[in-house]
Amino acid sequence: MTEGHPTQAFWPGMVRAFLWAFLFAIGVLVVYPLLWMALGGFKSNSEIFDSPFSLPGSWSLTNYVAAWHATQGYLFSSLLVTVVSTVTTVLISAWAAFGLTRTEVPGKPLLVGFILGGMMLSPTVALVPLVRMLQSLGIYDTHAALILLYTAFRVPFTTFLIRAYMLDLPRDLDEAAMMDGATPGQIFRKIILPLCQPILISCVVLHILFAWNEYLFAMIFTNSASVQTLPVGLTSMMSKQGTNYAALFAAMTISALPIVIIFFLTQRYFIRGLTEGIGK
């Protein structure tokens, strides 16, 4: 993606200085609020009120330690829901993509249309019926509900990405394996899946980002603190201690940090997933 191949028009000196200042200004606009949040977590509450712009007087970890204890339950729920739904979504999508590209399923265009068409349906529209459905399944207010919903609503997009990738893979390898008597299951596990590794990683990263940050379902289908994920937990902390800015800043930073780190570590795959998703 970033193999240093400058496909662009370069700017003359004066203009360049101006553009640099512009890029820098936007950079400050992006980073400053985030720094304000992260640094606010080190301040005392009165410090935030009295001198909002200054650096913390003493770098106290009290808020972060308190926030760490207060968010542990939410962190655990977020982690559990994210990890399990990532595995189920990517596995189910990889199977489906294999079935849609490497087997002779009857009515293939229809099946492709059905699964990928799910991308067009918005979660908001499903809310009302889902309440009753989850209640009658007895999984309202459980981690299972979120895992199920995150999987169902992300299988279409994930299948779309993996299918596009599988369509571009050469068929010689699996045809040769078939000649040698390999079963479809073996072809899937030993040939196709390893070849798909790059797109699978992209899918994992994109799903982690989605599940970690999801709010709509998490807010409506969970009630108890032990089930709520971080985004919902933060809003309930907010309503409980709305004026203790310092504590909230620390909790917000703790919930944002893992995903920012994951983004920086996996940027390459992440960008690939995004461009495959929108560019095809």
Place this chain on the structure above:
Amino acid sequence: MRGARSSRLQNALPGIWALRWIAIAIGIVGWFVYYPIVNNFLVSTTNQDIFTGEVTNVGLDNYRRLASDPVIGTALFNNSMYAVLSVVFQVFAAFWLAAIIEGLKSERWRSIWRAVYFIPSAISTTVTGLLFYFIYQPNVGILDGLLTHFRLEHLSRVWLGDPQTAIYAIVAMSQWQGFGYSTLLFSVAIQKIPQELYDAARMDGAGPLRQLISITLPLTREMTGMMIIVTVTGAFQVFNEVMVMTAGGPNNSTQVLGTWLYEQGFNQNDMGYAAAIGSLIFAITMLCGVAQLWYTRRRRVLA
């Protein structure tokens, strides 16, 4: 003839057996994505009493209510305004920003700017929404602090508490969070343009701005079209930022379709009417979806 048919029969069995690869995906998507949408239409023609559990059929009454509900008007205005401003900032401005970034000589700085601008998009809207809730607070928030610093105190106000400014304050946060995402996508699209085109243009004496207008702009038009559709669809599904920052208030001035559905269904317990609002969202996002399909089809034919 006969031989062909029997071999087709033989092929049909492994074909059906191959369905096992797809069965779970079909099942889970059908059950939790498609079925609720169908069910939503049924619910929208009823009124449900949550205390007695009594369901009465009311036909299209809930849809008539949609037409006469002033908050639906507010919500449609807010969603549309959201869509327009997001297209301006997250499609058009993002394109120019990406063009500027990709025009830098140092690859290292290019990737630094792309990544830095993207950070807010990686963070949950709950966190960024709460953060801006604090930024907009009078006295403590840094926005009023900045205005005071520049002697512009007279401009400061209760940003989220004033029906005149609240929705714009939310939209501004949303642009702050989202522009880096589309800038990144445009950057990738610009990188895919062959360098020879620029070299040739330079030989012909075209300056950077000229090159941008006659090469970069037309060759990223596909991406622009897709981005407009995706952005507009997203604008009609807004929920998280509004819920976290104002929950639709003050005075319903920041209601969008999603939060009004939530308010009616989950606070007023009027599931029938909430479902009708759901149908409205469905119709709008479906239109965007069809536009997207039509656009990709046309593109493929042209390509």
